[in-house]
Amino acid sequence: MVEGGQASLVGLAPINFELYKDSHPTTYISTKLCHVGDNLDRYLMGRQFMVIFIAFCINMSGAPVGGAELWGLPQFIIDIFLxxxxxxxxxxCMVGQLATQVNASHCMLDYINTYFAVFTFYTAMAIEFSGLMHVSYFIQKVVGWLAGKxxxxxxxxxxxxxxAFFWFRVLLSAAVLGFSLAVTLEGLFTGNTTMWDGVPNAVALIxxxxxxxVVGLLEGMQIAFFAVARLKKSERGNAPFAMKTCELLFRGDGHNL
Incomplete structure (x- = not known):
């Protein structure tokens, strides 16, 4: 729901939510707030934390114990898959993420026309309001300034x-980020991670x-693709690589998206 909800809310952003107020009332509950002001950016920030958190929980729930065996399979099969x-x-990916994104990209209104979608939307907004990731706004402003935009x-x-409240959360988020980065780098430098045996610490760091x-690039591309999907061809700008990407992405019936 979190993955498909993103596809729907980003794709529906250019659409006037009053048009489907009666046909999709539950979708309207989310979009009437999400598509006002900067709330879509706020949702995306909180939603990203939700995705990472859920993915880590899934990984922990399915992580094998030491010396695990499965159906008498050879050890190399167990090593590869388990x-x-x-x-x-x-x-x-195939069940929890890709299937939902593919469905949501073609059925945006219907996909989030449930109260579970409303729940995930407001949860993401609450996470953003906490300020844990507000340093991202500062980074966004710096990058925009450096790019001249x-x-x-x-x-x-x-x-x-x-x-004052905004910058307080930015400072709080920066402190949390700094501590998290220090802990992560210490673990990588000292080899106290689950990186495969034999991989040098320097290589693990790189x-x-x-x-x-790569993850940042892929996430940004995903948001951009869904946002551009509802724009007319004449509104997509004239950047060469962007135009080539859109030409490939929206070729035919748009199934490449």
Whole structure:
């Protein structure tokens, strides 16, 4: 629901929610708040934490114990599918994520027309409000400034109290991020992680940052693809690589999305 909900809420953003107020009343409950001001960005931030948290819980629930055996299979099969978690990855992706995203991308209104979708939406908003990830807003502003494209809000300027509360959460989030990064790097430098035996600590550190970058790129592309899906071809800009990507993505009936 969290994965499909993202596809639906991002894809429906350009659509006037009053058009389906009567036909999809439960969807309307979420979109009438999500598609006002900067709430879509807030939802996406809280939703991302939910996805990572749930994925880690799934991994922990299916992680094998030491010396686990399965159906008398050879050890290399057990190592590939059970010990590495590859079987759990396939199950999570194909059942919990991909199937829902594919369905939601074609049935956006129907997919989130349930109270469970409303629950996940408000949970994501509550997570964002906690401020745990507010340092991302600061990073967003810095990147926008460096790119020469300042981030523009869809809301009126914040009051002094709102600004103080916002920057307090940014500082709190930065402190949490700094501590988390220190703990992670210490574990990587000292080899106190579950990285495969024989992989040098330096390589593990490099892999960590490379994979983090890849994940960030894929997540950003996903949001961009669903957002662009509802735009007319003339509204997609003229950046060469963006146009080539859209041409491939929306070719034919749009099933490439």
């Amino acid at each position: 010990v590495t978690g590859f079987a759990m990855i396939l199950l999570t 300042p981030i523009k809000s869809n809301e009126p300027p914040k009051s002094a109290v709102q600004l 892999l960590f940052f490379v994979l983090m970058s």
